[in-house]
Amino acid sequence: MKGQIIAIGDELISGRVVNTTSSFAAARIFSAGHKITRITVVGDSPDDIKQCLKAAIRDSQFVLISGGLGPTSDDITNEAVAHALDLPLVENHQVMEQIRNAERRFGHSASEEFKRKLSMLPKGASVLEPNGCAAGYWLKYQGAYLFFLPGVPEQLEKHVVQKILPKLNSLDQERPFVALKVFKLFGLSETRINMDLEELQTWDSSLKVGYYPVFPEVHVSLTASMKTAEKAQKIIDDASAVIRAKFQEFIVAEGQDASLASTLGESLKSRGMVMAAAESCTGGLLGATVTSAPGSSEWFDRSIVTYSNRAKEQELGVSPETIEVHGAVSSETALEMAAGARRISSAECAIAITGIAGPEGGSGDKPVGTVFIALALDNHNLVHRFLFPGSRREIRMLTVETALDWLRRYLVYGSLLPGYKPVF
Amino acid sequence: MKGQIIAIGDELISGRVVNTTSSFAAARIFSAGHKITRITVVGDSPDDIKQCLKAAIRDSQFVLISGGLGPTSDDITNEAVAHALDLPLVENHQVMEQIRNAERRFGHSASEEFKRKLSMLPKGASVLEPNGCAAGYWLKYQGAYLFFLPGVPEQLEKHVVQKILPKLNSLDQERPFVALKVFKLFGLSETRINMDLEELQTWDSSLKVGYYPVFPEVHVSLTASMKTAEKAQKIIDDASAVIRAKFQEFIVAEGQDASLASTLGESLKSRGMVMAAAESCTGGLLGATVTSAPGSSEWFDRSIVTYSNRAKEQELGVSPETIEVHGAVSSETALEMAAGARRISSAECAIAITGIAGPEGGSGDKPVGTVFIALALDNHNLVHRFLFPGSRREIRMLTVETALDWLRRYLVYGSLLPGYKPVF
Numbered sequence: 123m124k125g126q127i128i129a130i131g132d133e134l135i136s137g138r139v140v141n142t143t144s145s146f147a148a149a150r151i152f153s154a155g156h157k158i159t160r161i162t163v164v165g166d167s168p169d170d171i172k173q174c175l176k177a178a179i180r181d182s183q184f185v186l187i188s189g190g191l192g193p194t195s196d197d198i199t200n201e202a203v204a205h206a207l208d209l210p211l212v213e214n215h216q217v218m219e220q221i222r223n224a225e226r227r228f229g230h231s232a233s234e235e236f237k238r239k240l241s242m243l244p245k246g247a248s249v250l251e252p253n254g255c256a257a258g259y260w261l262k263y264q265g266a267y268l269f270f271l272p273g274v275p276e277q278l279e280k281h282v283v284q285k286i287l288p289k290l291n292s293l294d295q296e297r298p299f300v301a302l303k304v305f306k307l308f309g310l311s312e313t314r315i316n317m318d319l320e321e322l323q324t325w326d327s328s329l330k331v332g333y334y335p336v337f338p339e340v341h342v343s344l345t346a347s348m349k350t351a352e353k354a355q356k357i358i359d360d361a362s363a364v365i366r367a368k369f370q371e372f373i374v375a376e377g378q379d380a381s382l383a384s385t386l387g388e389s390l391k392s393r394g395m396v397m398a399a400a401e402s403c404t405g406g407l408l409g410a411t412v413t414s415a416p417g418s419s420e421w422f423d424r425s426i427v428t429y430s431n432r433a434k435e436q437e438l439g440v441s442p443e444t445i446e447v448h449g450a451v452s453s454e455t456a457l458e459m460a461a462g463a464r465r466i467s468s469a470e471c472a473i474a475i476t477g478i479a480g481p482e483g484g485s486g487d488k489p490v491g492t493v494f495i496a497l498a499l500d501n502h503n504l505v506h507r508f509l510f511p512g513s514r515r516e517i518r519m520l521t522v523e524t525a526l527d528w529l530r531r532y533l534v535y536g537s538l539l540p541g542y543k544p545v546f
Numbered sequence: 547m548k549g550q551i552i553a554i555g556d557e558l559i560s561g562r563v564v565n566t567t568s569s570f571a572a573a574r575i576f577s578a579g580h581k582i583t584r585i586t587v588v589g590d591s592p593d594d595i596k597q598c599l600k601a602a603i604r605d606s607q608f609v610l611i612s613g614g615l616g617p618t619s620d621d622i623t624n625e626a627v628a629h630a631l632d633l634p635l636v637e638n639h640q641v642m643e644q645i646r647n648a649e650r651r652f653g654h655s656a657s658e659e660f661k662r663k664l665s666m667l668p669k670g671a672s673v674l675e676p677n678g679c680a681a682g683y684w685l686k687y688q689g690a691y692l693f694f695l696p697g698v699p700e701q702l703e704k705h706v707v708q709k710i711l712p713k714l715n716s717l718d719q720e721r722p723f724v725a726l727k728v729f730k731l732f733g734l735s736e737t738r739i740n741m742d743l744e745e746l747q748t749w750d751s752s753l754k755v756g757y758y759p760v761f762p763e764v765h766v767s768l769t770a771s772m773k774t775a776e777k778a779q780k781i782i783d784d785a786s787a788v789i790r791a792k793f794q795e796f797i798v799a800e801g802q803d804a805s806l807a808s809t810l811g812e813s814l815k816s817r818g819m820v821m822a823a824a825e826s827c828t829g830g831l832l833g834a835t836v837t838s839a840p841g842s843s844e845w846f847d848r849s850i851v852t853y854s855n856r857a858k859e860q861e862l863g864v865s866p867e868t869i870e871v872h873g874a875v876s877s878e879t880a881l882e883m884a885a886g887a888r889r890i891s892s893a894e895c896a897i898a899i900t901g902i903a904g905p906e907g908g909s910g911d912k913p914v915g916t917v918f919i920a921l922a923l924d925n926h927n928l929v930h931r932f933l934f935p936g937s938r939r940e941i942r943m944l945t946v947e948t949a950l951d952w953l954r955r956y957l958v959y960g961s962l963l964p965g966y967k968p969v970f
Binding site for chain 1: 568588598618619699755761802861939
């Protein structure tokens with residue numbers, strides 16, 4: 123099935139809110155073997171909505187329209203759609219029933235405006251969720267299936283998975299089987315990766331290779347569309363073997379849901395190891411990144427975020443003389459922080475980070491972006507100095523990625539250098 | 547000036563990468579008083595690019611086209627544009643010069659394919675950045691200004707600010723002055739906020755009020771377009787006074803760049819206070835959230851991320867009996883964690899968090915989403931139990947927001963209840 127997505131909202135067209143919901147819907151629809159040819163964002167303007175909707179219906183077998191279904195004054199989708207398709211608005215009894223239930227439950231009456239906004243739907247509409255208000259509906263118009271969805275991410279995502287995909291799949295029994303695989307790489311440029319994978323691009327016409335910088339990583343996606351699931355999977359498996367052979371230690375994660383943190387966690391778990399961390403300029407971002415992976419409590423013990431010098435001394439036992447002589451941002455401080463975190467936690471390994479994320483605080487000697495990362499494990503206490511480019515946010519992200527990548531490489535390859543090369 | 551944005555890329559249309567760059571560009575263009583009527587995403591398909599570009603040129607005074615300018619095999623924008631506009635591709639001497647410089651610098655030759663991809667631009671193109679390759683260009687076509695930009699966020703953002711906005715502004719001296727203000731609220735539903743602000747919606751035709759859930763907050767934006775900057779600002783100031791009076795303690799931040807963390811920081815700084823934190827299920831997310839605000843080292847001392855029971859005992863002095871009798875997720879443990887963090891850090895106040903973020907680890911007694919938040923400050927040791935809904939990610943975000951909001955409210959209002967109400 124070939125379709126389009128239209129997202130409605132002044133908050134989207136004015137750039138105040140990023141359109142994440144369309145990406146979610148597109149990803150799910152694409153993975154199920156259907157095709158999205160266009161994603162369009164328009165503001166809360168009846169004329170723009172009309173023009174967009176009519177153009178989409180002309181070119182598509184299905185259209186997802188999100189946003190503008192709620193009770194607030196800027197929610198105008200129902201009226202705009204009725205106008206665009208020349209359909210009358212009629213009261214939907216299921217929605218009215220839900221509103222009455224809610225009135226009884228909360229013991230007060232909704233306004234007439236509220237009731238009208240939610241219950242008057244374009245003629246022919248069937249609600250997606252019999253037990254909800256403003257929960258979306260669908261209708262068939264000139265051969266195209268139109269799905270109207272709330273713009274709230276959680277609700278939209280639920281409907282896409284539970285209602286729309288099963289519907290599209292039942293309508294299109296002939297769709298190809300799509301196999302998909304994503305590799306996440308860190309420490310190589312997109313151009314370099316593309317050049318190294320030139321052979322894959324002419325391998326098989328049903329295999330598509332995509333390259334996407336997702337800061338600070340580059341993701342390589344393999345997509346194969348075939349008549350059977352087995353055939354599609356076979357091509358992906360063969361291409362995956364090529365990628366693994368070419369990039370080896372630069373691959374920080376395999377699979378859309380995997381991350382550098384989850385890969386590192388698997389390495390630690392398989393060795394029966396637990397890690398700890400001591401963070402300064404990243405302020406907890408390493409801990410937050412690590413623990414965003416479910417199950418991380420099995421291999422992550424603690425992160426000690428010591429933003430002040432006093433905290434570094436008290437928490438981690440960094441000596442005041444070290445900070446006095448070498449500075450809080452120095453190899454010596456980083457090493458003592460890592461040793462301290464390991465000693466206190468009794469974890470098998472510890473990472474320490476101290477640096478200058480900016481925008482203030484740099485000096486000629488140690489410009490913004492200067493970060494020292496230390497590892498304490500086995501009999502080793504290792505430290506490297508890095509100079510990361512970019513904004514405060516980018517420097518912090520590069521620091522966390524490099525620190526975790528270094529530990530991962532050490533465990534798997536015994537290599538002492540992380541993917542992002544230190545300055546000395 | 548009225549324009550559109552077209553973002554090109556299979557990674558965008560398939561939903562693998564979220565289209566953040568168009569939002570950035572739209573926000574900047576909108577704030578400068580111009581209008582974006584449509585944002586369209588298409589894949590790396592010459593036909594789709596052609597159709598989209600022609601439709602956009604027909605309806606617009608300017609079009610921003612991003613993506614597909616690089617040297618890799620899926621970069622096809624230049625060819626697609628030349629084809630769509632029926633313009634020949636001609637060698638751009640400035641780009642060729644840059645490629646030759648790079649060859650000399652790196653001491654090796656670029657491939658012919660690489661050179662051709664980057665240097666052959668549609669006839670009439672002027673490069674935006676004389677010292678770069680694949681750095682974007684612009685041309686005038688049938689009265690419309692077309693700007694072609696790299697899809698890489700950092701590069702696109704630089705060009706929008708430094709090249710495109712000055713160009714649009716110089717072309718349109720008559721554009722209205724736009725004043726904009728954003729309020730960020732936590733603890734009230736979007737519907738409730740909308741109902742409370744009904745009067746603003748009919749106040750003045752040049753004032754627009756928008757409501758946007760940005761989890762876990764709801765943002766209210768005020769936009770006024772007027773002939774003079776003073777008039778626009780006056781309306782915004784008057785409307786802001788209404789919002790402040792209506793929502794008071796529910797306003798966690800004022801201004802697009804402000805955040806709950808920066809608001810809290812101002813409150814702490816003005817009282818000469820420093821805070822510390824002890825985190826369990828949020829794993830450092832509170833520290834990362836707080837320190838994403840530049841200058842937070844002035845008021846944030848440390849966060850101790852104690853994921854394991856042992857870490858809670860060793861780092862924070864939580865007694866093993868407390869954990870044994872009441873559990874690691876309990877009022878008692880939270881209180882001891884907060885007291886411990888405050889004692890160790892000598893900070894004037896401390897927040898502690900312990901809970902079950904899921905998806906595993908819940909029980910009948912303490913289901914997933916159960917979180918205890920404790921505050922230690924002045925002579926108080928306070929604790930509340932919460933039951934947060936949603937996914938692991940949402941529970942962690944609600945926890946951090948509630949914890950910071952509670953401390954903010956305590957400092958400013960003396961109120962003991964955070965915006966998100968505890969279960970008892």
